[in-house]
Amino acid sequence: MQWSSLxxxxxLLEPFDGWGRSIPLDPAVWQERLYPLIRGIKNGEHDGGRTLTEIATELRxxxxxxxxxxxxxxxxxxxxxxxxxASRTPQVLREIAEHLEGWRHDRHTWLTTPLTTEELRLRFPRFDQILPIFWGQDGVAISDDMQGATTEDGIRMYIDETHPYCPWELPSVVAECYQAVALFHDEEQMDRFFCREAMTGGSGTEDLVDFFPLFAQRCIEHLRTEHHPLWEPTKR
Structure with a gap:
């Protein structure tokens, strides 16, 4: 079985991964710790993401x-x-799987449990790769070869490297740009999330509050000028 199969x-289990960490035996403890991630995964089901049932199968x-x-x-x-x-790992994994299969949220817990970094990170799968690789420390868009380049130059570099797969890549990037603008309301929040806590990203010479709308706009412009029309109605 391949590594990616699970x-x-x-x-889901990332909060318990790492040196000195493990899954608690007490269901009340792991249920509370996993609640935000489960909520985030459940929310993502509406966008075509993994389902809780699929993850339960993987846990089994x-x-x-x-x-x-x-x-x-x-x-x-x-x-x-x-x-x-460790000897109880199979049992605990099956308990978590059963919990996912029967998971039902109540409105009060859903609304009062704070959003976590892990949960919000689920909404930015492309940025999790793009921002560190292109604008993070030693990112290709801010490397020595790009000295004197503007943030727009870096965006063009990303779009050029994505081309000709832009119709499959850029719309999701645009969506993540506007998710960022909707969720984080000032530069301090954006910087802490995208450049420190969730990922080691960056934004070149621009503040993130300006970078995300600019990134989205350049992606949209490219799609309109280089890939129009993306879709045409079926002739009847």
């Missing part, structure tokens, strides 16, 4: 693999955390 399970597969490879040596189990008591 990507959804790995995403992981549980079976842990029974076969108790030391977690199977390639597909990399970055899948164990339970505090």
């Amino acid at each position: 990507a959804g399970a790995r995403l 597969i992981a549980a079976d693999l842990f029974e076969e490879y108790p030391d977690g040596s199977a390639d597909a189990l990399r970055r899948i955390p164990c339970a505090v008591d």
Whole structure:
């Protein structure tokens, strides 16, 4: 089984991954910790993202693999955390799977549980790659070869590297630009999220509050000038 086969399970269990961390045995503890991520995944289902049922299936597969490879040596189990008591990992993973399959939210908990960095990060899968690679530390858009280049030059570089796959890539980038503008209302929030807590991104010489609308606009302009029309009605 390939490593990517359990990507959804790995995403959900990320809060318990890392040195010195593991999945608590007490369901009340892991349910509270996972609630924002579960809510974010559930919300993303409406946009065609992974479903809770799909992730539950992956967790059951992981549980079976842990029974076969108790030391977690199977390639597909990399970055899948164990339970505090490693011998109970299959049981705990199946408990989480069952929790996902029967998950129902109540309005009060949904509205009063704060948004977390992990949950919001689910909304920016493309920025998670683009911002660090192009505008993060040592990013290609701010490298020595780009000295003197403007932020718009960096945006053009990204669009040029995306071309000719722009119709499949750029609309989602535009959507993430406007999600950022809608969710984060000032430069301090944007900088803390996109450049520190959630990802190691950047925005060149522009403030993020100006960068995102500019990025979106240049993507839209490119699609209109280089890929028009993107769609035509079926002739009847």
